[in-house]
Structures are given as structure tokens and as C-alpha cells.
Amino acid sequence: MLPRWNDTYLVGHSSMDSQHKEILDYAASLVSARTCEMQVLCAKGLYDLTLAHFVHEEALMRSIQYVGLDEHKEQHWRLLARLDEIQHEIAGHQLHINILDTEINEWLVTHIINFDADLSAQIGSLQYWGCDVD
Ligand SMILES: [Fe+2]
Numbered sequence: 760m761l762p763r764w765n766d767t768y769l770v771g772h773s774s775m776d777s778q779h780k781e782i783l784d785y786a787a788s789l790v791s792a793r794t795c796e797m798q799v800l801c802a803k804g805l806y807d808l809t810l811a812h813f814v815h816e817e818a819l820m821r822s823i824q825y826v827g828l829d830e831h832k833e834q835h836w837r838l839l840a841r842l843d844e845i846q847h848e849i850a851g852h853q854l855h856i857n858i859l860d861t862e863i864n865e866w867l868v869t870h871i872i873n874f875d876a877d878l879s880a881q882i883g884s885l886q887y888w889g890c891d892v893d
């Protein structure tokens with residue numbers, strides 16, 4: 760099954776949600792890519808897109824002095840390390856691309872549900888009380 764967006768992954772924060780959707784769409788392109796060259800390009804694109812998204816979330820966390828910042832950042836680091844590994848495994852023909860669909864789906868969705876949803880809830884709560892948070 761290709762990584763695919765599902766509205767149950769919405770966390771209620773517009774930029775986080777749109778970036779998550781973009782990442783999942785990109786992950787689907789990676790899994791669908793049929794040549795090694797395309798897979799390498801897609802894996803690099805997925806890494807870059809995910810890195811930019813994590814930088815955005817971490818800026819949000821700092822802006823609200825989020826208490827879970829360190830743990831959340833640690834998860835980001837782990838995901839990026841795995842994406843980096845995937846790039847090298849693809850380039851070295853050491854990875855069968857078909858096993859990636861389940862792995863990518865699992866870690867992205869698990870992270871969104873377990874970590875990003877809480878961050879979004881905290882931001883929403885601060886906005887409810889009139890704080891100026893993006
Ligand atoms: Fe996220």
C-alpha cells in the first residue's frame with residue numbers, strides 16, 4: 760500500500776497539516792519510482808522536505824516554549840537519520856523499495872499522531888487564550 764494521506768491524520772494546524780500531506784505525497788512518489796535514479800532523487804527530495812518541515816515545527820515549539828521539545832526533536836532526529844540511511848541504501852542497491860511503503864507509512868503516521876497532534880493542541884490552546892502564535 761502506498762503512503763497515502765488520510766484526513767484522520769489532520770492535527771488542526773494548517774501549515775503542519777499541509778506539510779504532512781506534501782511529505783506523504785512525496786513518499787508515495789518515492790515508493791512508486793521505478794528506476795534507481797528516480798528513487799535516489801525522490802529519497803533526496805523526501806529528506807529535504809522532511810528536514811524543512813522539522814525545522815518549521817521546532818521553531819513553533821521554541822516560540823511557545825513547548826515542554827516536549829527535546830523528546831520531539833529526538834524523534835525528528837531519528838526519522839531524519841533513517842531517511843538519510845534510506846538514501847544511501849537506495850544508491851547502493853541495498854534496499855528493496857517495496858518494503859519502504861509500510862515503514863514510511865508507519866513512522867510518519869505514528870509521529871503525527873503521537874507527537875505532532877500534541878504540539879498542535881498546545882498551539883490551539885494558547886490561541887484560544889488570545890496568545891499570538893502561528
Ligand atoms: Fe510533523
Ligand SMILES: [Fe+2]
Pocket residue numbers: 816831835870874875
Ligand atoms: Fe514532529
